[in-house]
Amino acid sequence: MDELIKRITAFRDERDWGQFHNPKDLAISLNLEASELLELFQWKNSEEVVEQNKEKLQDELADVLYYVLLMCHDLKIDPTEALLNKLSKNKEKYPVEKAYGSNKKYTELHGGTNE
Amino acid sequence: MDELIKRITAFRDERDWGQFHNPKDLAISLNLEASELLELFQWKNSEEVVEQNKEKLQDELADVLYYVLLMCHDLKIDPTEALLNKLSKNKEKYPVEKAYGSNKKYTELHGGTNE
Amino acid sequence: MDELIKRITAFRDERDWGQFHNPKDLAISLNLEASELLELFQWKNSEEVVEQNKEKLQDELADVLYYVLLMCHDLKIDPTEALLNKLSKNKEKYPVEKAYGSNKKYTELHGGTNE
């Protein structure tokens, strides 16, 4: 992960783009890349997309990951630690005995986590 | 990265949630998490948010990363490879001598990469 | 408004696109159009965009409005009534004496309305 972040920031710094990268604009760009990922699925079902657009899926996921890691870097957040920490919180929010299995239960539980 | 993905899929499988996780719905959820990240910046500037909401920023970035890695896993995409591969493409799209520095040049170049 | 909705549904029906327009996919497309609107502001401030991109702003707002009205039509929701009804709810949520003026107050009040 550290190595990836080094590559990303090197890419940016070679182009002197850091001056434009405040966190709010990075969050906007992350959203735009997430939309481009979703756009691959517009009017289609998952199967069609996975069959026909594997390379684009890979590229769009990479673009989202790029901004996640760039924001983590700029905000001095360790992405691995952040994720493990959030998983711990989610384990408490969704205890296995409550969250196991049914679609209904899952979406109900999920419906209340709007944060 | 592999270790993180193992933790994430273990979390999901303990809850038997894989049955709901088709790529299209994962892409929707990734977008919703990206929006929750952006929402932290609603009506605010970057400085205010970074000062006041560091923990939430960390949690929302973790949620986006969670779905990026989950989609990569399900689609058999290696996230590290995908990112390095995309960086290579972007190096060609944004050669240093053209992309270096000015805001104007940057946004013009960026305006044409809508894919 | 009724006249606009007639024009929109006529446009769709001439192309026989209604068969693909389930509400979930319409909501996805509405989000994609909203992103294209936001993309005009990527790495820029409002002034630059308003000066340089007036026509694109107009087109992207029209695209969002198109999907809002199409969803309203398909779900048998009257958009005027829905908006007036929501304004009434918001008047209770944001009473003038509490919500008046300061940025801080506003964002605090807003922070709690995540629904």
Next chain:
Amino acid sequence: MDELIKRITAFRDERDWGQFHNPKDLAISLNLEASELLELFQWKNSEEVVEQNKEKLQDELADVLYYVLLMCHDLKIDPTEALLNKLSKNKEKYPVEKAYGSNKKYTELHGGTNE
């Protein structure tokens, strides 16, 4: 439409919120509301949502419409004119004889309109 816009701007002005409403932040808020609409469909199919969440659908569509009309007002764009104008453009982009019917054709045509 004019009457609606008057109601919306009156609501805002009573609260003196106009000072925070630059177009970029309005475009962000429009996106956040679009996401809240999409969130109703998270992990669900259209039928479940339409049956169970009619009132929320109405409220979220109203929230999106609120920001569309507010942006139109601030940018001196006539929403009716913008929509009719965009429909004319789309009629040229998607001529009936080419766009009629099949899912495949439709998505292919749509795939090229990423602007």
